[in-house]
Every structure is written in structure tokens, then in C-alpha cells.
Amino acid sequence: MKKQKNYKDDGANEVRRMAIQQDMEELELEAELDVAEDIEYPPVAISCGSYVDVGTDGTKRTYPIIIGSYGNFSFTHAYPKIGKSFFMSLLVSAYQGGSNGYTGKLKGHRQGKKIIHFDTEQGKFHASKVARRPLVMNGYMQDEDYHFYALRTMDYKQRKNFIEYILYTKFKDEKIGLVIIDGAADLVSDVNNMEQCTEVQELLMRWSGELNCHISTIIHSNYGSTKPTGVLGSALEKKCETQIMLEKNTVNKGWVTVECRRGRNRNFDTFSFCFEDNGLPKFVVDDYEFN
DSSP: OOOOOOHHHHHHHHHHHHHHHHHHHHHHHHHOOOTTSOOOOOOEEEEEEEEEEEOTTSOEEEEEEEEEETTOEEEEEESTTSSHHHHHHHHHHHHHTOOSSSSTTEEEOOTTOEEEEEESSSOHHHHHHHHHHHHHHHTOSOOTTEEEEEOTTSOHHHHHHHHHHIIIIITTTSOEEEEEEEOGGGGSSOTTOHHHHHHHHHHHHHHHHHHTOEEEEEEEBOTTSSSBSHHHHHHHHHHOSEEEEEEEOSSSTTOEEEEEEEESSOOOOOEEEEEOTTSOEEEEOOOOOOO
């Protein structure tokens, strides 16, 4: 007996097919490039120094050396307790625009945008010290556009969902400029889980791209190596705009040296930061070379 055709199912399949086609057409409009169009590099979010370039007409122009631009993400890696959170404070302080004697060549190009800082590792007491640090460096009592969240008590799935809630719901009508995630390893259950690490990589690309912000995140380095830890570290290396490594300065005790390991732009010059008597980090220039 011939099976009767289910026209209801055919109708549902057609609706799904049309929905998929519409989604693909929208993605096509977003993805297709016009090769005749000159696309400018995304605006700078944070820079470190500048360089002079001579155009074909002989005109000299000065450009910032980019650490991070809007629409991209960067990451910093180092051994535990080297000073990664202090380096993030330098970036936040620079982005806030303070000409405070602490940030040196680091410069923020804020344009009135919000700063969102997520700390996944520390409890509220220690996280609050990190939160206040850039404000003290800049001589501020507060910054209404600077928001800090401590996520230690959440599991890795809750952290991802919470970050997305803050970025897309809490501040959906606001301009977000800089997002700090300290650290990326707490967004997965295992830094060698390929599926979870790929998801975090894709989230960082999507969040930074859709919101046109810069995301700076942190991960540990492998012990005895200059490589970031696990599959997650490798995933971040492949897609980041800038990869930064911190290391103890063996020439000047107590200093931390900052090197651009790789980037899509001109690498910034290696520099260090020291710690003032008040415990705040301060940008310094030295001749230290990584091994």
C-alpha cells in the first residue's frame, strides 16, 4: 500500500528551509567583501607608543602602536603570581585616560565608552582591591562607567552566561569600550577540552565583534615554557589580535617585563613595570631581553 504523503510535514519543512535561507542571506550580506572598497583598520582602543610612517607622497604621519583595537581581542599570559592582574590595572588606568605618571607610553582611546571588568579567581575582598587600583592610580573617587564583577562563586557555565548577560542585556543600550576577563581558563572545565576551548575562542570573537569593543583576557603560561597553557592557549593564539607575555625581570628585582609575542600590527617595544611603595604598578622602560 502506497504511503500517504504528509503535506503538513512538507509545509513545516518549507518554513524551516525558508528561515535557514533568510539567515544565510543575512550572513552573506555581512560576510561578502567588496574588493574595490578600501576598508580602514578598526579604531584603536589601547596603544603603546607611536611610529612615523612616510607615505608615497613623502608626507610623514605618526600612528599609534596598537595593543588592542575595537572589534578584536588580545590576551596576556604568564606564570602564576607574576603580576597579570597588575598589568590589567595598567591597561584600565590608561583606558580611563589618566595622565598619572603610572601608565607611561600606554594610552587609552576611550571615546566615552564603558569599562567592564570580570574577575573569575578572587573573592570579593581581594577583587575589590583590584577594582579600586586604577581609580587610585588616576586620582578618582569613582568612575560611573567602570563596572567590576567578581565571579569566583559561579561555575564555568554560569560565568559565560553572566558575562553575556552583562554585555548584551544589562548594558544593551550602552557603548562598551573595554572588557577585561581575568581569566579565560575559568570559562572552561578543562583547558584541554577542545569543544569548550573552541567555544570560548568563538565567544571572544563574537562578543568583541558584535559589540565593537576590545576584550583583554588572561591565561597562565605552561611551566618551563613560553607557551600559554593547554588547548585554550593555542586557541587564543590563533585568533587574537595581540599576544602578550609577562616575565620576571632578572636584571631589576621586583620588575615585571612585558613583551609582545605576536600581533596583527606592529609590535610595541618591550617594557617593564615596577611597583611603587604604595603597591601600585608603574610603567618603566628598560633594555631587558626575553630568553
